[in-house]
Amino acid sequence: MSIRLLIADDHAIVRSGLSMLLNNQPDMDVIGTAADGGEAFDKALELRPDIVLMDLSMPPGENGLSATTRLKEAAPEIDILILTMHDDEEYLFRLLQAGASGYLLKSAPDNDLLNAIRTIHSGAAYLHPSATKSLISEFLQRVHRGEDVERFQVLTDREQEILVLIAKGYANKEIAEKLIVSVKTVESHKAKIMEKLHMKTRPELVRYALKKGLLDFE
Template sequence: MKLLIADDHAIVRSGLSMLIGSHADLEVVGTAADGREAVEKALALRPDLVLMDLSMPPGENGLSATSRLKEAAPEIEVLVLTMHDDEEYLFRVLQAGASGFILKSAPDQDLIAAIRQVAGGSAYLHPSATKSLIQEFLQRVQKGEDADRYSVLTDREQEILTLIAKGYANKEIAEQLVVSVKTVETHKAKIMEKLQMKTRPELVRYAMKKGLLDFE
């Protein structure tokens, strides 16, 4: 598994590189000092996973970088490494498109396990984060709110969902958004996974219910 490490502290990047590199199945292919550099290097090196710090002053922060990276290359997984054990950060991280959230205070073995899990296509949340998500879900149920999955789609995924529902083929969507067909296919797979759907007609029906088919 190939990794890119993004952190504004050189000593942290060095320490993480040594820790991760000591495992035979993990390889650090690059490092970055802020979000802008992280996105540039990730798009050039195409790692399986970016280990992203949240706060990297004075450069671009990890949240912004994660959102931009997931739009440009949704197949690259992001694991956020942060010192902030706060619900606000957790939900913002997930909205940005990250697949994992782990604290810098976590033991080394937990970090390695999280890296393997996220790079393998699964999600990883620090135990305290999992508790926060459960509490939020229970609050929504108690309030009788509709836990609509549409809100978990990124802006680009919402855009592609609308185009799919309007009948555009993957190639046409790729040309319209100036991205590759593979990127569109990856976004489509993510959309179906998040909405728990398996066919295009299901997406169309869902889009109609959401009022996304305004052809004006």
Template sequence: MSIRVLIADDHAIVRSGLSMLINAQSDMEVVGAATDGREAVERALQLKPDVVLMDLSMPPGENGLSATARLKEAAPEIEVLILTMHEDEEYLFRVLQAGASGYILKSALDMDLIAAIRTVYQGAAYLYPSATKALIQEFLQRVQKGEDMEHYHVLSDREQEILSLVAQGYSNKEIAEKLIVSVKTVETHKAKIMEKLHLKTRPELVRYALRKGLLHLE
């Protein structure tokens, strides 16, 4: 079964290049394209892709940040991977807050982009190295400020275990296989974790896990 991808970018040559790269993969296909955020949301709701590859800046139309927030509210099951030229942690935190599952630079290697698409499709978060560094810096700043992280103790042992596996990038199916439970059980536990920690999106969950030291980085 192919990973169905929608490309949203305001440059025709970029859309064409990305389409050729993605369609060249045996497990992927481009099902549509959009030139701005408004069209991206409309096409995504119509075509129901697995992943939307969303440019952050698409003048003069709606930007990718606003479109991501609207799309995730309307269809949370569709994963969004932000593609941008901005290597700035301000953008990183804003797209994670909007609900995107990943953030990759346009200067990234082709193989890194393909890996990012596969990663978010599997239900995990994808962050390029410098973005991970920014999250670590945020964690250190929170520690220095003495921010309270008391919510963690309300999780059961099994919920803490699942939170750790989610943070490490395992998909629901992989977690189910590891713990010898059903995928539905994993989804139920994740929903309870989100509720107890007062989180709304997977990227927020990953950021929380990083702050708690559950995300082991190479």
């Protein structure tokens, strides 16, 4: 089965070029394009691609960071690969926290893009080499400053929110009602949380939340 892709970029020529490249791959299929983050969000919910290729800057419309945050909350099962012209270190951590599965410079060779898409589709994350260096450098700086590096974790804000509610004993339906989302969305978030934390049961999640001081019972 082909990897279903949605391309979000404010330049029509970029959308056309990427579509041509990706549609020529035997295992890829571009099912839609968008000119800004808002359109990408709407089309992703409508078309349900496997991966969204999201440009970081799309003036004057919604940017890729904002769209990624909203989309991962609404449809956590959709993976997002960020594409950018610049090595925006200041955005890297925010993008990862927002739930992006990959980060690639537009100047990268075509093969890097294809590899990134296939890597993400396999369930792994993909970072451009320069981004990886930035990530490691910041991590080491945090360690040197004595910060609790565990606080910079792989869970998105919404996943952390759901983890706390799970640990407090709320059922999936109750969490869905509390956050005004569907039960299916909660279940998808829960599956992602367990996958990222390498856990399989609710008690494990509760112990993790307690250990990290995430529970604040009134």
